[in-house]
Amino acid sequence: MDQLRTDEDQQLVARTQDGNAGAFDQLVVKYTPRLYGLVYNMTSNHEDTNDLLQDIFSKAYKSIRGFRGKSSFYTWIHSIAVNMTLNFLKKRGRRFHLSLDDVDASVQNDKEFLEVTQTSSPVREADLSELQRRLNEAMMKLSDEHRAVVTMFHIQGMPHAEISKILNVSEGTVRSRLFYANRQLQNYLDEFRKNPVT
Amino acid sequence: MEEFDNNEIGRLLRLKRYEQPPPGYFENFLHEFHRRQRDELLRQPLWKIALGRAQDFMMSLNVARIASYPVAVTAVLLCAAVISLKIYQTTPAPNVARLSPIVPAQQTTEGGWSLAAPVSTRITVSQPRTHLSTHRTTTPPRYVLDSMPVSYESSLRF
Numbered sequence: 001m002d003q004l005r006t007d008e009d010q011q012l013v014a015r016t017q018d019g020n021a022g023a024f025d026q027l028v029v030k031y032t033p034r035l036y037g038l039v040y041n042m043t044s045n046h047e048d049t050n051d052l053l054q055d056i057f058s059k060a061y062k063s064i065r066g067f068r069g070k071s072s073f074y075t076w077i078h079s080i081a082v083n084m085t086l087n088f089l090k091k092r093g094r095r096f097h098l099s100l101d102d103v104d105a106s107v108q109n110d111k112e113f114l115e116v117t118q119t120s121s122p123v124r125e126a127d128l129s130e131l132q133r134r135l136n137e138a139m140m141k142l143s144d145e146h147r148a149v150v151t152m153f154h155i156q157g158m159p160h161a162e163i164s165k166i167l168n169v170s171e172g173t174v175r176s177r178l179f180y181a182n183r184q185l186q187n188y189l190d191e192f193r194k195n196p197v198t
Numbered sequence: 199m200e201e202f203d204n205n206e207i208g209r210l211l212r213l214k215r216y217e218q219p220p221p222g223y224f225e226n227f228l229h230e231f232h233r234r235q236r237d238e239l240l241r242q243p244l245w246k247i248a249l250g251r252a253q254d255f256m257m258s259l260n261v262a263r264i265a266s267y268p269v270a271v272t273a274v275l276l277c278a279a280v281i282s283l284k285i286y287q288t289t290p291a292p293n294v295a296r297l298s299p300i301v302p303a304q305q306t307t308e309g310g311w312s313l314a315a316p317v318s319t320r321i322t323v324s325q326p327r328t329h330l331s332t333h334r335t336t337t338p339p340r341y342v343l344d345s346m347p348v349s350y351e352s353s354l355r356f
Contacts, residue, residue, distance in 0.1 A: 032227050154211035
């Protein structure tokens with residue numbers, strides 16, 4: 001499946017490098033939802049995510065002639081997205097507000113949602129929007145680098161090896177960041193468990 | 199009291215996948231991308247657009263491959279020209295702008311030559327400096343050849 005994805009991407013990249021803008025459009029359509037999730041969960045702001053995503057694809061289009069295929073297009077475009085988002089977050093600093101997307105109603109039928117709400121008392125007691133707010137607050141308490149790893153691993157389901165390639169760090173660093181971030185999230189969500197209404 | 203473990207945190211975070219942008223956002227994204235690209239292009243100065251077009255055109259022609267042979271030939275010719283210039287520049291210097299001897303011949307014979315005595319000291323002793331500077335007025339340096347080519351001589355004499 002991964003090989004198929006890579007081959008298809010390589011063909012589209014080669015056609016784009018030959019001047020076929022339509023091929024790049026196909027890459028944009030293909031990667032927009034995935035990159036949206038990555039950037040959105042790092043910024044917790046829909047408008048910022050939209051602007052960043054436009055800039056990310058614009059930069060990718062300008063740089064694609066220099067793409068030599070040493071890594072897959074998937075890794076390359078994710079690296080651009082993560083680096084640009086981290087730069088943006090550094091500039092933004094602490095001056096931001098949450099602008100959250102609505103939770104899709106289909107979450108009520110999600111097996112994992114049912115499991116979480118049935119087994120965990122604080123989650124069971126909280127409504128969905130409160131849970132979303134708490135989760136995002138917990139995420140925003142993490143450093144930008146830790147949030148990036150948590151987003152890619154827990155939310156996007158990427159393996160450690162892929163994350164290490166995207167961030168250009170060792171797998172050990174990825175695991176260590178993940179361990180530290182999980183502990184911080186645990187601490188924050190435990191406060192939520194103790195004081196569910198605050 | 200139960201605590202959130204890693205699995206539970208993972209499950210909770212995966213629920214964030216359900217946070218989705220407004221309906222139609224992904225469908226309109228490409229359209230918005232094209233619009234922004236056009237706007238960006240229009241904001242660029244004309245020379246930058248022309249340069250970009252020229253670069254694209256060159257890339258489509260694969261100029262690097264086409265131009266490699268003429269560039270190599272030109273480089274060889276340039277090298278040959280530089281080398282030949284260097285060779286011809288090593289010819290003897292022309293016999294021009296020679297000064298008359300600083301010290302008159304009779305004075306050198308008077309004092310007699312001695313290898314031990316430095317030349318400058320001997321000149322200072324035998325000739326005052328004022329005399330050294332004035333000899334130029336008596337025998338000015340000559341920067342022209344003795345004979346003038348025939349073609350330079352004026353045919354009309356008045």
